[in-house]
Amino acid sequence: xxxxxxxxxxxxxxxxxxxxxxxxxxxxxxxxxxxxxxxxxxxxxxxxxxxxxxxxxxxxxxxxxxxxxxxxxxxxxxxxxxxxxxxxxxxxxxxxxxxxxxxxxxxxxxxxxxxxxxxxxxxxxxxxxxxxxxxxxxxxxxxxxxxxxxxxxxxxxxxxxxxxxxxxxxxxxxxxxxxxxxxxxxxxxxxxxxxxxxxxxxxxxxxxxxxxxxxxxxxxxxxxxxxxxxxxxxxxxxxxxxxxxxxxxxxxxxxxxxxxxxxxxxxxxxxxxxxxxxxxxxxxxxxxxxxxxxxxxxxxxxxxxxxxxxxxxxxxxxxxxxxxxxxxxxxxxxxxxxxxxxxxxxxxxxxxxxxxxxxxxxxxxxxxxxxxxxxxxxxxxxxxxxxxxxxxxxxxxxxxxxxxxxxxxxxxxxxxxxxxxxxxxxxxxxxxxxxxxxxxxxxxxxxxxxxxxxxxxxxxxxxxxxxxxx
Amino acid sequence: xxxxxxxxxxxxxxxxxxxxxxxxxxxxxxxxxxxxxxxxxxxxxxxxxxxxxxxxxxxxxxxxxxxxxxxxxxxxxxxxxxxxxxxxxxxxxxxxxxxxxxxxxxxxxxxxxxxxxxxxxxxxxxxxxxxxxxxxxxxxxxxxxxxxxxxxxxxxxxxxxxxxxxxxxxxxxxxxxxxxxxxxxxxxxxxxxxxxxxxxxxxxxxxxxxxxxxxxxxxxxxxxxxxxxxxxxxxxxxxxxxxxxxxxxxxxxxxxxxxxxxxxxxxxxxxxxxxxxxxxxxxxxxxxxxxxxxxxxxxxxxxxxxxxxxxxxxxxxxxxxxxxxxxxxxxxxxxxxxxxxxxxxxxxxxxxxxxxxxxxxxxxxxxxxxxxxxxxxxxxxxxxxxxxxxxxxxxxxxxxxxxxxxxxxxxxxxxxxxxxxxxxxxxxxxxxxxxxxxxxxxxxxxxxxxxxxxxxxxxxxxxxxxxxxx
Numbered sequence: 001x002x003x004x005x006x007x008x009x010x011x012x013x014x015x016x017x018x019x020x021x022x023x024x025x026x027x028x029x030x031x032x033x034x035x036x037x038x039x040x041x042x043x044x045x046x047x048x049x050x051x052x053x054x055x056x057x058x059x060x061x062x063x064x065x066x067x068x069x070x071x072x073x074x075x076x077x078x079x080x081x082x083x084x085x086x087x088x089x090x091x092x093x094x095x096x097x098x099x100x101x102x103x104x105x106x107x108x109x110x111x112x113x114x115x116x117x118x119x120x121x122x123x124x125x126x127x128x129x130x131x132x133x134x135x136x137x138x139x140x141x142x143x144x145x146x147x148x149x150x151x152x153x154x155x156x157x158x159x160x161x162x163x164x165x166x167x168x169x170x171x172x173x174x175x176x177x178x179x180x181x182x183x184x185x186x187x188x189x190x191x192x193x194x195x196x197x198x199x200x201x202x203x204x205x206x207x208x209x210x211x212x213x214x215x216x217x218x219x220x221x222x223x224x225x226x227x228x229x230x231x232x233x234x235x236x237x238x239x240x241x242x243x244x245x246x247x248x249x250x251x252x253x254x255x256x257x258x259x260x261x262x263x264x265x266x267x268x269x270x271x272x273x274x275x276x277x278x279x280x281x282x283x284x285x286x287x288x289x290x291x292x293x294x295x296x297x298x299x300x301x302x303x304x305x306x307x308x309x310x311x312x313x314x315x316x317x318x319x320x321x322x323x324x325x326x327x328x329x330x331x332x333x334x335x336x337x338x339x340x341x342x343x344x345x346x347x348x349x350x351x352x353x354x355x356x357x358x359x360x361x362x363x364x365x366x367x368x369x370x371x372x373x374x375x376x377x378x379x380x381x382x383x384x385x386x387x388x389x390x391x392x393x394x395x396x397x398x399x400x401x402x403x404x405x406x407x408x409x410x411x412x413x414x415x416x417x418x419x420x421x422x423x424x425x426x427x428x429x430x431x432x433x434x435x436x437x438x439x440x441x442x443x444x445x446x447x448x449x450x451x452x453x454x455x456x457x458x459x460x461x462x463x464x465x466x467x468x469x470x
Numbered sequence: 471x472x473x474x475x476x477x478x479x480x481x482x483x484x485x486x487x488x489x490x491x492x493x494x495x496x497x498x499x500x501x502x503x504x505x506x507x508x509x510x511x512x513x514x515x516x517x518x519x520x521x522x523x524x525x526x527x528x529x530x531x532x533x534x535x536x537x538x539x540x541x542x543x544x545x546x547x548x549x550x551x552x553x554x555x556x557x558x559x560x561x562x563x564x565x566x567x568x569x570x571x572x573x574x575x576x577x578x579x580x581x582x583x584x585x586x587x588x589x590x591x592x593x594x595x596x597x598x599x600x601x602x603x604x605x606x607x608x609x610x611x612x613x614x615x616x617x618x619x620x621x622x623x624x625x626x627x628x629x630x631x632x633x634x635x636x637x638x639x640x641x642x643x644x645x646x647x648x649x650x651x652x653x654x655x656x657x658x659x660x661x662x663x664x665x666x667x668x669x670x671x672x673x674x675x676x677x678x679x680x681x682x683x684x685x686x687x688x689x690x691x692x693x694x695x696x697x698x699x700x701x702x703x704x705x706x707x708x709x710x711x712x713x714x715x716x717x718x719x720x721x722x723x724x725x726x727x728x729x730x731x732x733x734x735x736x737x738x739x740x741x742x743x744x745x746x747x748x749x750x751x752x753x754x755x756x757x758x759x760x761x762x763x764x765x766x767x768x769x770x771x772x773x774x775x776x777x778x779x780x781x782x783x784x785x786x787x788x789x790x791x792x793x794x795x796x797x798x799x800x801x802x803x804x805x806x807x808x809x810x811x812x813x814x815x816x817x818x819x820x821x822x823x824x825x826x827x828x829x830x831x832x833x834x835x836x837x838x839x840x841x842x843x844x845x846x847x848x849x850x851x852x853x854x855x856x857x858x859x860x861x862x863x864x865x866x867x868x869x870x871x872x873x874x875x876x877x878x879x880x881x882x883x884x885x886x887x888x889x890x891x892x893x894x895x896x897x898x899x900x901x902x903x904x905x906x907x908x909x910x911x912x913x914x915x916x917x918x919x920x921x922x923x924x925x926x927x928x929x930x931x932x933x934x935x936x937x938x939x940x
Contacts, residue, residue, distance in 0.1 A: 105823040183822035185854040187893035195665035352653035353575040423657035452926035
């Protein structure tokens with residue numbers, strides 16, 4: 001799509017020489033995210049270095065009626081940062097500065113383009129971390145993490161990204177710079193606008209800087225891998241783990257076929273001699289004053305009782321950091337390994353924890369009854385009520401009919417999610433990919449309120465248009 | 471103010487007989503909150519028992535253009551629930567049902583009128599709690615706690631009320647019932663509308679039910695009381711405490727004159743033989759696997775080093791639950807005790823933690839230079855950057871000139887708060903009382919956005935009108 005000459009002329013005179021590119025390779029790379037479903041079609045990519053540049057650029061776009069897609073590390077799984085309709089992509093790749101860590105406040109202020117893992121490394125030396133953690137942290141950026149309210153593998157301990165944002169600097173589509181909440185832990189001065197921008201996929205404003213709340217690095221982590229008979233046993237184990245006298249850092253689950261996928265693709269060893277129905281990875285923080293020779297009497301006692309009561313069929317405890325990493329691979333490698341076996345169709349749903357058992361039973365029955373051609377790969381953050389439900393295209397099946405069938409199965413799945421008052425997108429967001437499914441989790445009234453909010457911030461619908469809602 | 475006959479006729483036919491009262495004693499009681507600054511003038515009080523009644527009532531008020539003030543336990547300190555202009559008060563006193571605790575999900579759904587302390591008792595038997603805790607918990611209600619994003623004495627450990635709300639049922643002014651987020655821990659399906667209602671003082675919608683997130687009850691708490699020379703030492707101690715290997719439950723401070731106020735008014739003993747400049751109450755959770763005979767080697771070592779390094783001048787550890795309660799009284803009794811000495815003027819400010827030392831120094835200098843007639847009583851949740859700054863009317867001074875002087879001193883104080891990017895209301899909110907001060911913490915652009923939000927939810931400005939903004 002051709003950009004107006006006047007727009008390009010202003011860019012040339014009022015912005016640095018490398019601010020805007022229309023190179024095809026850049027358009028291809030920066031126009032898409034990890035979903036790869038929608039072909040990218042941006043008209044240009046811009047690379048601001050400062051908030052002032054973002055502000056002047058958005059003001060210009062407002063004047064010229066040019067649509068903008070804010071873009072972070074592009075690791076999203078719902079096409080929230082895809083530019084498919086000739087928008088200009090506003091990339092934060094060159095806005096990645098990090099202030100020194102404020103060790104007294106336990107905060108750090110960074111630009112939106114700071115890479116998640118770089119923030120972790122930046123903080124680690126001070127004994128603190130930004131506890132937003134997931135497999136894509138090497139590419140994802142803080143601004144994107146916040147705009148999508150990222151989840152991950154430590155939500156059970158730390159909550160979502162929302163909990164770890166003290167202040168936001170946001171630029172609205174008309175170029176206004178909002179400084180929201182600064183470095184304050186407490187600030188009850190009217191509506192907390194910061195919360196509006198967290199998780200709204202860059203549809204209301206563009207996050208340019210953030211003051212992150214940091215957490216003390218955990219001391220010693222014990223990683224367990226348990227084998228259990230079925231989901232009912234997993235939930236019983238979870239109930240016990242929650243009441244146990246040590247902090248739970250992660251409580252993740254995967255079914256037998258997920259374990260087989262990851263052990264075969266990554267050449268990892270099944271930790272157990274026998275086959276089991278379902279597995280749990282549990283990570284706990286070991287009480288710091290327990291001596292290394294007796295790693296927590298409370299934990300020992302708790303474990304002994306698990307086996308006595310027959311709650312788990314087998315179990316192993318990592319004896320070294322290397323073993324811990326291997327056990328974690330069995331869980332974190334699942335999504336990628338399934339991808340190696342064929343083309344997966346992914347869903348990311350959440351249920352109230354007390355409904356999980358009934359939901360999972362009914363979901364398997366539904367697939368068996370109505371979509372028996374699918375194998376279900378079930379894994380996820382069970383401790384948060386969050387399940388990743390993947391189905392795999394059979395090797396000999398055509399793609400188009402497979403996707404059409406997935407679409408049918410999704411309808412049944414989402415009806416079931418709705419019945420149990422769940423969410424059709426626990427952590428992946430809505431973006432372009434899940435707009436159609438949104439009606440299963442949000443009402444027409446709520447959609448009307450979304451549109452009302454949008455009008456307050458972006459009446460001309462120029463900021464990430466068509467994401468979440470039309 | 472007289473209510474329209476048509477309105478009263480509908481109330482009579484379509485609602486229970488005891489739904490509405492215009493008794494003077496009820497108007498006086500339910501029209502005000504703990505601020506007692508604005509004389510109450512409601513035209514009626516209504517007592518719904520169900521969400522359906524709230525919905526039908528608000529729809530009726532919308533049709534009849536009748537303004538409504540939602541009202542919880544009325545313990546607020548900013549007149550957020552005062553009906554001073556003939557509004558109808560919507561009291562939740564009869565909507566206080568609590569569902570059974572869901573022990574697997576660690577959640578409980580309650581009506582908005584459930585009293586905070588009643589929720590605590592309801593949950594305690596299951597080894598869990600709703601960790602929103604403050605002195606007024608015996609009267610305050612969950613709906614009000616959420617609508618004002620309540621803080622309190624455990625924020626350093628658990629965060630504000632916002633963090634402990636999974637789902638909200640909200641009724642908008644046109645009578646629509648929104649079910650926001652249910653019992654879900656993770657739900658990234660568009661704008662998180664729930665966050666909008668938390669802390670917006672009932673100006674956007676009326677909270678009728680909430681699904682509360684619960685936390686495991688802490689095991690054993692150790693309560694320390696330290697004596698220090700000045701605020702600089704307090705911050706050094708805080709820095710150490712944050713890095714220490716045990717969970718910090720509270721870190722509170724008070725100056726010498728606060729301690730004298732509370733010991734004299736409540737006939738409590740000063741824990742120390744000498745006088746000191748400032749005091750800290752610190753509560754920590756004792757690692758659960760430490761035996762009672764050796765309460766945490768790590769803690770012991772940490773304490774020994776504190777004294778060796780001369781960071782604290784004196785200190786005591788509560789040896790029994792009774793002693794712990796007494797030490798807590800020294801902190802929690804401050805506000806009330808100051809009230810016994812005379813008429814206090816209260817401020818509740820927050821600063822970035824790393825600015826606290828410089829701010830406090832400059833604040834004392836400012837008072838000394840420009841308002842030396844005031845004694846400053848300084849106490850609060852220093853670990854959250856939250857200070858309560860009270861000044862006391864001298865016994866022989868007239869009230870009106872005292873208040874005028876307070877008003878002048880507030881301007882200087884708020885300019886200083888603004889200079890350090892702080893908040894003029896950390897946890898008390900804005901309501902009617904602090905509207906004038908809001909400009910020191912929020913910009914005209916933000917106020918414009920507030921008004922935009924208000925238009926989306928309540929275009930006729932009938933819901934808690936004039937609170938936070940006009």
